[in-house]
Amino acid sequence: MGKIVFLFIISLVIFASCDKVKQTEKNLAGEWQIVSYKRMDTEGLLEYAVVNGYINFENCADASIPCPYTIVINYDFPSSTGNTTEHGTYEVIEKGKFMNIENSNSSNSITAAYRCRLLTETKTDLELEFSDSTGYIHTYIFNR
Secondary structure: OHHHHHHHHHHHHHHHHHHHHHHHHHHHOEEEEEEEEEEEOOOOOEEEOEEEEEEEEOOOOOOOOOEEEEEEEEEEOOOOEEEEEEEEEEEEEHHHOEEEEEEEOOOOOEEEEEEEEEEEEOOOEEEEEEEOOOOOEEEEEEEO
């Protein structure tokens, strides 16, 4: 009897984990407008940008493969101005708390890969954070 209860509890934990990933993917699907962009350098200096743009997560019909995304952002920090235009795939992992993101070029070859943390994720608000190869921490806030 104890083994049956143990297996039942394990099954519930696994089901709950999969359910959270699916719910996160469902909430992410669609276009989000960026409302805030901040970055922190390796010495802890924060900069806030004047920003516009969007990120679009395509609907994940098959959770066994990564899903497409596109991001287009124009930013103006006090120390630099630029834009980011990327496309690639994303995969929600770890109970919906993180995403693996792979950027691709026009030949669909992977050009960069990083792990992104979902700080906030609701139907109307999204906050993403990631570290780049130089050690800067980037935080984006999006709204629907």
